Amino acid sequence: MIRNQREAGLDFRRPRRLNNLGLRIISGIILGSIVLGITYYGGIAFHLMIAFFACALLYEWLEMAGNRVQQRSRIVLWLLLAVALIPLILNMDASIVVPVALAAMVLGVAHEARQSGRNGIWVSGGIVYALLAAVSVDQIREGAAAGLAAMVFLFTVVWTTDSLAYVFGRLIGGRKLAPSISPSKTWSGALGGALAAVIVGAAVGRLMGIEAGFLLAVAALVLSVVSQIGDLLESAVKRRFGVKDSGRLIPGHGGVMDRVDGLVAAALALYLISLLTGGLHEPSRGLFFVF
Template sequence: MKKIFKDNRINYASTLNERFDDLCKRVISSLVLLPPTVLLIWIGGLAFELGILVIASCMLWEWGGLIAIPSDRYRTRLILVVAMLACFLMALVFCFSAGMVCALLSGSIFVIFAKNLRIVKLFWLGVAIIATIIPTLGIVWMRSHIEFGLETVIYVITSVIATDIGAYATGKIIGGPKLLPKVSPSKTWAGLAGGIAASMLIAAIFTIVLKDARGPALLPIAICITLVAQIGDLLESSIKRHFNVKDSGTLIPGHGGVLDRVDGMMTVLPIITLAIWISGRSVLQW
């Protein structure tokens, strides 16, 4: 009995140490990445667009590693980068609607002609193009072409980050029933509630700080952002399970790859972009 008790204590201590090390890596990575990210968002313009282009390139590089067999990875990554550059050029030279249409068309065309390009994963090639380029074009459009663009981008990003932190912290502290254990064993219903609470807190802060922000609209928007961000997180988890990998990459210590860090953002941004485009106003003004 003493030996079993001792072994259990050792295993528990080892688990705590692993969690602490993982948390430390996450915190350090966030502190390193946060200042340049905030600076680029604040500056806007060409610097912000180039920064988004770099992030999109990293994401597509990771997609290439996920969806292609080793012998096809160089070719797949080259095709993804060419598609991204074409879409960004269309958006910046003509209009962002042209860039979005280009993303949809290029995704479809590459899927149709993927056999001629000797790419194995036909469907996933189109998914990678559309799922990466449309959100990245969306955030560039929001920052540069709408009223309260800076404030809107900051709100969306902080809401998604708050959702991640709230869900992660609440899930670790409270635990409880799993959300979708077959897709993501670590996610819990308590974590989802914590993410909603954190996102609503951000909405309340923006309502207080910005006189043009409207609280009655922002609170339900905060809940929607949390739900959509969690869906994005679960979708990325299911994709990684499909390809039998733990992380999309190793670029960010404690987080894995860029896709692991922005998975929730990739589902939230297209919906927010579409909502703003249809309404003609920032979500802060609803």
């Protein structure tokens, strides 16, 4: 009977794929709207959202690691994350938020290296990843209008890169970017996504009234490239742990880490650029001064 159904052109697996696509679209719109809304208003809601995502990232990393993580290590890493997130949630000065986070990362790596050697370094990568993401995004948002402009720019570049790289890769195809890590990615997709990110990022910056036109285009190119590297690094981590998805926290999408891998890498790069141009306090004011 199944054979006859296939011969007749019937495929009962298609509705499942369509339903999954619909679920991805719906959950993506809902999640994206929530993130954008909270980012716009900032304040305590934004700090709590960042803390939630940091916790989700550490949770997924430890779940991927599985039995490689001892129970004592889980407790230590969660305690270090909690301590590091307190100054961030309370919106303390960057001179406190950044050193506390760095100290938590160093202690986490040192503890795991002592406990499990080389494997422990991979396990402790979870707290490093979570805190780099949390601190970078949190500090980029500091600075009122400049912070908001920086976040809009970051989202625009990363989402444009992700979407257009997929489109160009499907349309053009060609040589694989990193077949041993992510077989579906191509050089045509990577270059097309980067070019699109520069154009769209510069246009959005112009619409927001940001003065640094050329520097913004350069920043868009750097962030686009870094976001794609971040995507590949996350794929490498999943291969290291032997899993396909980082988790199942987002319906239709997989894990949080699967959705923010490029954003985390790009946010870190943008934060470092902002530190060089704007300093430790409200760093986004350097590059994203809005007139």
